[in-house]
Amino acid sequence: MGLILIIAVVVLVVVVGFIGFFVSGYNKLVTLRNRYKNAYAQIDVQLKRRYDLIPNLVETAKGYIKHERETLEAVTQARNIAYAAAKAAAANPGDAAAMKSLGSAETGLAGTLGRLMMVSESYPDLKANQNMMQLSEELTSTENKISFARQAYNDSVMVYNTDREVFPSNLIAGMFNFSPAELFVIEKPEQKEAPKVSFT
Amino acid sequence: MDFFAQQDKAHRKTKLLVFYFVMAVVAIVIAAYFVALLLFGAVQAQHYQGRGAPPAFVWWNPRLLLDVAIGVLGVVLIGSLYKRNELAGGGPAVAALMGGRLVPSNTTDPNERKLRDVVEEMAIASGVPVPQVYVLDNEKAINAFAAGHSPSDAAIGVTRGCVELLARDQLQGVIGHEFSHILNGDMRLNLRLIGIVFGILCVATIGRVLLYTGGGSRDSRANALPILGLALLLLGSIGVFFGRLIQAAVSRQREFLADASSVQFTRNPLGLSGALQKIGRYSFGSRLESNHAPDLCHMFFGNGVREPLFNPLATHPPIPDRIRAIDPTWDGKFPPLDKEEVEVVRRAALSELKHPPPSPFPSIFGMPGGMAGVIIAAGSAEKPPVIKPHSVLPNLGNPTLLHLRYAEQLRNSLPDSVKAAAREPFDAVALIYAMLLGDDENRRNAQLAEIANRFSPAVSQKAATLFPDVSAAAHHAHLPMINLAIGALRHLSAPQFEQFSQTLQWLIESDGKIELFEFVLQKIVRRHLALQFTKARPPIIQFYTLRPLVPDCVVLLSALANVGNSDAAEIQKAFATGVPYLRTPDDADLVLLPREQCDVKQIDAALNRLAQAVPTIKKNLIEACIHTVGADGVIQESEAELLRAIADTLDCPIPPLVPTEQNQNAA
Numbered sequence: 056m057g058l059i060l061i062i063a064v065v066v067l068v069v070v071v072g073f074i075g076f077f078v079s080g081y082n083k084l085v086t087l088r089n090r091y092k093n094a095y096a097q098i099d100v101q102l103k104r105r106y107d108l109i110p111n112l113v114e115t116a117k118g119y120i121k122h123e124r125e126t127l128e129a130v131t132q133a134r135n136i137a138y139a140a141a142k143a144a145a146a147n148p149g150d151a152a153a154m155k156s157l158g159s160a161e162t163g164l165a166g167t168l169g170r171l172m173m174v175s176e177s178y179p180d181l182k183a184n185q186n187m188m189q190l191s192e193e194l195t196s197t198e199n200k201i202s203f204a205r206q207a208y209n210d211s212v213m214v215y216n217t218d219r220e221v222f223p224s225n226l227i228a229g230m231f232n233f234s235p236a237e238l239f240v241i242e243k244p245e246q247k248e249a250p251k252v253s254f255t
Numbered sequence: 256m257d258f259f260a261q262q263d264k265a266h267r268k269t270k271l272l273v274f275y276f277v278m279a280v281v282a283i284v285i286a287a288y289f290v291a292l293l294l295f296g297a298v299q300a301q302h303y304q305g306r307g308a309p310p311a312f313v314w315w316n317p318r319l320l321l322d323v324a325i326g327v328l329g330v331v332l333i334g335s336l337y338k339r340n341e342l343a344g345g346g347p348a349v350a351a352l353m354g355g356r357l358v359p360s361n362t363t364d365p366n367e368r369k370l371r372d373v374v375e376e377m378a379i380a381s382g383v384p385v386p387q388v389y390v391l392d393n394e395k396a397i398n399a400f401a402a403g404h405s406p407s408d409a410a411i412g413v414t415r416g417c418v419e420l421l422a423r424d425q426l427q428g429v430i431g432h433e434f435s436h437i438l439n440g441d442m443r444l445n446l447r448l449i450g451i452v453f454g455i456l457c458v459a460t461i462g463r464v465l466l467y468t469g470g471g472s473r474d475s476r477a478n479a480l481p482i483l484g485l486a487l488l489l490l491g492s493i494g495v496f497f498g499r500l501i502q503a504a505v506s507r508q509r510e511f512l513a514d515a516s517s518v519q520f521t522r523n524p525l526g527l528s529g530a531l532q533k534i535g536r537y538s539f540g541s542r543l544e545s546n547h548a549p550d551l552c553h554m555f556f557g558n559g560v561r562e563p564l565f566n567p568l569a570t571h572p573p574i575p576d577r578i579r580a581i582d583p584t585w586d587g588k589f590p591p592l593d594k595e596e597v598e599v600v601r602r603a604a605l606s607e608l609k610h611p612p613p614s615p616f617p618s619i620f621g622m623p624g625g626m627a628g629v630i631i632a633a634g635s636a637e638k639p640p641v642i643k644p645h646s647v648l649p650n651l652g653n654p655t656l657l658h659l660r661y662a663e664q665l666r667n668s669l670p671d672s673v674k675a676a677a678r679e680p681f682d683a684v685a686l687i688y689a690m691l692l693g694d695d696e697n698r699r700n701a702q703l704a705e706i707a708n709r710f711s712p713a714v715s716q717k718a719a720t721l722f723p724d725v726s727a728a729a730h731h732a733h734l735p736m737i738n739l740a741i742g743a744l745r746h747l748s749a750p751q752f753e754q755f756s757q758t759l760q761w762l763i764e765s766d767g768k769i770e771l772f773e774f775v776l777q778k779i780v781r782r783h784l785a786l787q788f789t790k791a792r793p794p795i796i797q798f799y800t801l802r803p804l805v806p807d808c809v810v811l812l813s814a815l816a817n818v819g820n821s822d823a824a825e826i827q828k829a830f831a832t833g834v835p836y837l838r839t840p841d842d843a844d845l846v847l848l849p850r851e852q853c854d855v856k857q858i859d860a861a862l863n864r865l866a867q868a869v870p871t872i873k874k875n876l877i878e879a880c881i882h883t884v885g886a887d888g889v890i891q892e893s894e895a896e897l898l899r900a901i902a903d904t905l906d907c908p909i910p911p912l913v914p915t916e917q918n919q920n921a922a
Contacts, residue, residue: 060291060322071457093746097359097746100359202713207751210750
């Protein structure tokens with residue numbers, strides 16, 4: 056008779072242990088997922104600000120740039136592509152396809168912006184324009200914030216992905232469909248170029 | 256009732272809770288024992304069937320009692336500890352459970368900005384860091400909660416209905432209610448409640464599992480399991496019932512108190528009453544959708560579950576009672592809410608963004624030019640504000656309308672660059688660094704170079720651009736700036752925080768001498784963020800008497816006496832003025848320490864220990880600090896901020912010290 060009670064107690068402990076293990080593993084994954092989604096929201100705010108700045112920048116530059124107007128069009132186009140990609144990514148942060156296309160769209164935008172800045176070097180009036188100076192200053196600071204927020208996002212994606220893959224939480228991740236999150240990567244060379252929009 | 260009495264009460268309530276909890280568990284153990292005894296008897300009778308008479312039925316079977324006790328206690332304990340561990344993350348953990356989405360501090364949505372502004376003002380007014388703000392997107396109803404262990408890890412969550420349907424002053428009433436929970440120590444009590452009820456709930460859950468799994472087996476011996484399961488389910492359910500009863504009883508009381516405090520903060524009963532009326536008028540009321548609602552409903556602003564049939568089980572007083580308690584003019588009707596209300600509120604929020612709101616209160620500052628001059632212009636011609644020592648303590652943890660107005664104006668008068676910087680994680684890092692830069696240009700450049708080297712060149716540049724604005728801001732803008740910036744700093748990733756923290760440490764130590772105020776500022780930043788980024792646990796009360804803490808108090812008071820006094824006699828006098836307020840035992844060793852013996856390291860250790868004292872000790876200590884600093888009759892502005900900073904490290908937020916003349920005008 057005492058045996059039954061002991062068995063019952065053992066069963067109870069095991070059951071509680073299992074429930075606790077599953078629930079806490081699941082909750083941890085949810086917490087980490089929320090964390091990287093929140094981190095993405097930080098990027099999103101800055102990206103939007105940048106997409107708002109670029110048309111103004113193009114508009115200001117238009118008045119001065121006589122040749123190579125296709126550079127301006129390229130910037131506008133790249134901005135629109137990036138804008139759409141960011142919208143898709145914001146709807147589902149961390150989704151592999153969305154993040155990859157955002158990454159390449161941002162790389163493209165950074166490239167065209169860099170070219171615009173190079174072109175504008177040959178227009179001293181444009182460089183001296185008060186509006187242009189403010190806009191590019193604002194753009195630089197937004198780029199800085201984006202790269203900072205991107206670092207935070209990538210850090211939290213790494214933590215989430217690691218937790219997703221290690222035993223035993225990979226079992227739970229598999230059962231409840233926690234899909235891996237994608238890093239937000241902007242290609243190196245252009246990325247180095249882009250923040251240098253200074254006119255001094 | 257003052258702040259410390261509230262803290263004490265919350266602390267005593269927790270003890271009472273633990274007592275109730277133990278009683279409930281003992282009752283379950285005893286009941287389970289009798290069930291097991293009957294089962295035991297039945298099985299025995301079966302066993303002896305046809306083999307002669309069974310042994311006499313014994314009521315006292317210590318072996319069985321022990322087994323049952325170990326089983327039940329084990330389950331309850333494991334369950335409670337597990338839940339406690341799960342909620343160790345504080346406010347954000349609860350918000351995540353409820354499906355909350357963190358509102359970015361730089362949000363562009365007008366409704367979210369309204370929410371953020373209201374929370375920021377309330378935080379500055381009460382002197383705590385800006386809590387993390389969550390929106391529960393899935394909840395249509397009007398409701399809100401505050402959760403966490405301490406102001407450092409507090410989170411405020413509001414439902415979508417709440418942001419969309421409440422106007423600014425109504426939202427202010429709701430947020431004031433939640434801040435009362437933050438300041439009065441209710442949040443920690445609430446977290447404990449969840450853990451305790453969950454532990455008992457585990458017994459019922461296991462009973463249910465046994466009932467279903469054991470039923471399939473044909474083995475006659477195993478037949479005891481489903482019966483045991485049924486018994487556990489019943490007992491557990493009864494236990495949960497009593498748990499909910501305790502939950503409701505504690506919660507109902509605190510809700511009335513929080514309503515009253517909210518009106519005291521905002522001095523605008525119509526705001527809170529309007530919010531409550533909207534709940535009554537709205538078809539969804541305050542009902543929550545989440546599965547976790549029954550466990551967490553005592554944390555919410557309004558009743559989150561269906562009205563229970565049995566009145567003592569209600570966690571919140573009925574809405575009409577709450578409205579009448581604060582607004583006797585209410586006509587008692589709930590006309591249904593228009594569909595357009597959402598649009599009306601949104602448009603109001605939009606127009607507020609364009610034109611900052613005309614304050615709903617008549618101005619209480621009769622000074623020409625408003626408060627802006629006093630707040631920011633450190634070097635202006637106005638005479639320095641005078642603060643009398645005796646006016647500080649009553650305000651602790653009790654912000655009033657005066658502080659709220661002050662906070663509103665303080666926030667509005669901060670330079671735009673600083674305000675914007677405090678909301679971006681990246682700029683917030685630069686802002687904190689800018690506050691700690693040296694005045695001397697050479698040293699500053701060296702510091703900036705090192706920041707560029709250790710953190711990032713972009714942050715260093717930003718700190719350099721912020722420096723002129725920051726150094727122009729008066730002393731008493733520093734603590735609010737930090738409290739604002741902490742909200743954004745929470746968005747750093749763990750590696751970024753580590754880097755930030757190390758550079759901060761270097762920056763403090765870099766000038767060779769460490770200023771007390773600088774030191775306390777960085778301590779505040781790190782203390783509030785440590786809960787999130789490291790495994791640190793919030794301090795638990797460990798000291799119930801003053802005796803072991805006397806040396807720490809002496810260190811702190813000696814350090815304070817040294818601030819602003821250079822003359823040995825003055826220092827001695829300041830120290831002697833403060834010491835009696837400690838109310839130490841007679842034989843305590845109270846001797847002023849020389850400057851060298853109360854350096855930053857010792858102060859740091861002392862503050863860490865003092866943070867673990869019971870509220871009454873903290874009260875006496877803070878009183879002693881106030882009188883030490885104010886030994887010369889007045890508290891200078893810089894001294895006042897030092898006091899607030901030190902009180903903050905002890906988890907006793909002091910609202911901004913509003914100069915005395917204005918205090919009298921308001922009264």
